[in-house]
Amino acid sequence: MTDRATIQDIADALGLSRNTVSKAINNTGSIAETTKAAVLKKAAEMGYKQFSYLTLPSFSDDAENMEGPEGGLYDQSVTRSKTASGPREIAFITTGQMDNSHFGTTMLDRISHELAIFGYSVTIYRLLPAELAALRLPPGIHPSRTAGIICAELLDKAYCRMVAGLPYPTVFVDFPVYLDEEAPKADILLMDNSSCIYSFIREMKAKGVRRFSFFGDVLHCRSFYERFQSFRSALEIYGLPFDMSSCILTECSELRRDGFSKYIKTLSDTLQAMPVLPEVFLCANDFLAIDLMRALNQIGARVPEDVMLLGFDDSSESRIVTPALSTVHIHSQTMGYTAVKMLLGRIKQPDLYSQVIHTETSLVYRASTER
Numbered sequence: 550m551t552d553r554a555t556i557q558d559i560a561d562a563l564g565l566s567r568n569t570v571s572k573a574i575n576n577t578g579s580i581a582e583t584t585k586a587a588v589l590k591k592a593a594e595m596g597y598k599q600f601s602y603l604t605l606p607s608f609s610d611d612a613e614n615m616e617g618p619e620g621g622l623y624d625q626s627v628t629r630s631k632t633a634s635g636p637r638e639i640a641f642i643t644t645g646q647m648d649n650s651h652f653g654t655t656m657l658d659r660i661s662h663e664l665a666i667f668g669y670s671v672t673i674y675r676l677l678p679a680e681l682a683a684l685r686l687p688p689g690i691h692p693s694r695t696a697g698i699i700c701a702e703l704l705d706k707a708y709c710r711m712v713a714g715l716p717y718p719t720v721f722v723d724f725p726v727y728l729d730e731e732a733p734k735a736d737i738l739l740m741d742n743s744s745c746i747y748s749f750i751r752e753m754k755a756k757g758v759r760r761f762s763f764f765g766d767v768l769h770c771r772s773f774y775e776r777f778q779s780f781r782s783a784l785e786i787y788g789l790p791f792d793m794s795s796c797i798l799t800e801c802s803e804l805r806r807d808g809f810s811k812y813i814k815t816l817s818d819t820l821q822a823m824p825v826l827p828e829v830f831l832c833a834n835d836f837l838a839i840d841l842m843r844a845l846n847q848i849g850a851r852v853p854e855d856v857m858l859l860g861f862d863d864s865s866e867s868r869i870v871t872p873a874l875s876t877v878h879i880h881s882q883t884m885g886y887t888a889v890k891m892l893l894g895r896i897k898q899p900d901l902y903s904q905v906i907h908t909e910t911s912l913v914y915r916a917s918t919e920r
Contacts, residue, residue: 554595636696641673645702659885684711718895724771734903742775745877745912750783762795765833773833816844835860835867858917872916
């Protein structure tokens with residue numbers, strides 16, 4: 550089977566519905582673990598995109614070409630016995646609070662699973678403000694036990710530059726925006742922040758929509774910056790007007806420090822000051838979209854009748870808010886697999902050129918864009 554296998558191909562091979570296969574691959578919804586395992590195994594056998602991780606070879610020299618039986622998972626005890634000696638801990642550094650709403654939680658689960666196959670453990674370090682300010686690693690990270698670092702939502706420019714200059718193999722999941730200075734060389738993992746935005750704007754234009762705006766702090770992180778740049782580029786390509794005055798590019802984290810009610814009031818006042826509301830707001834993530842939904846409600850604007858909203862991340866909140874939020878789904882399991890592949894490649898070949906990789910995303914339409 551070629552690497553062009555589709556979800557429908559896998560479903561047909563297993564006698565399952567396309568929806569069930571999609572849930573198993575994307576780790577969404579509730580399905581039996583045995584069914585999920587069967588789907589992932591078949592996806593590996595058929596060469597479905599990155600899910601060939603189930604037959605991923607060991608990076609140790611004496612197990613370089615080893616695969617599991619019939620394309621399945623290898624015996625982990627065998628794999629561990631064949632991995633090289635040395636530090637076996639991967640430090641996962643973050644400044645964020647990862648909970649069930651965050652795509653990074655599923656990504657971290659996949660990272661831990663994949664690294665365990667190669668005999669590595671993962672230790673999570675939540676960076677303290679004092680460590681961030683002092684450009685200091687958490688004390689548990691040490692060459693005697695730390696084989697590599699994965700940084701997630703670590704967006705302080707000075708700190709990222711410091712980490713990128715260390716001798717540890719490192720992968721950054723998202724990255725700061727360096728506009729006024731040269732960015733450090735680093736391996737960076739991002740989700741595709743462009744394709745779904747282009748598709749959404751093109752499809753909305755076909756329905757007669759012409760007034761689009763963006764909500765989010767463009768300089769918050771590289772992902773937000775790419776989403777805004779894709780938004781502007783798509784408008785230009787499809788011959789649609791771009792009105793900067795209708796975009797809300799505020800640093801929302803600063804506003805929230807003064808209290809959530811005041812923050813929503815500021816958004817409401819900003820919306821009311823607009824001569825004409827846009828037909829659609831593209832929001833940098835789901836939580837900003839939900840905040841904007843509250844602000845629109847305060848000024849009596851209905852979603853989607855008066856203003857449509859698109860989020861990004863496909864958080865659990867996006868499914869339960871009313872109206873349910875159209876969004877962009879991040880394939881967090883694929884991101885976890887890719888982060889491990891990048892890090893192990895860097896461990897094996899420290900002198901490789903740095904790389905930036907984007908993983909696939911999917912557009913999810915719900916009630917917030919229905920008219």
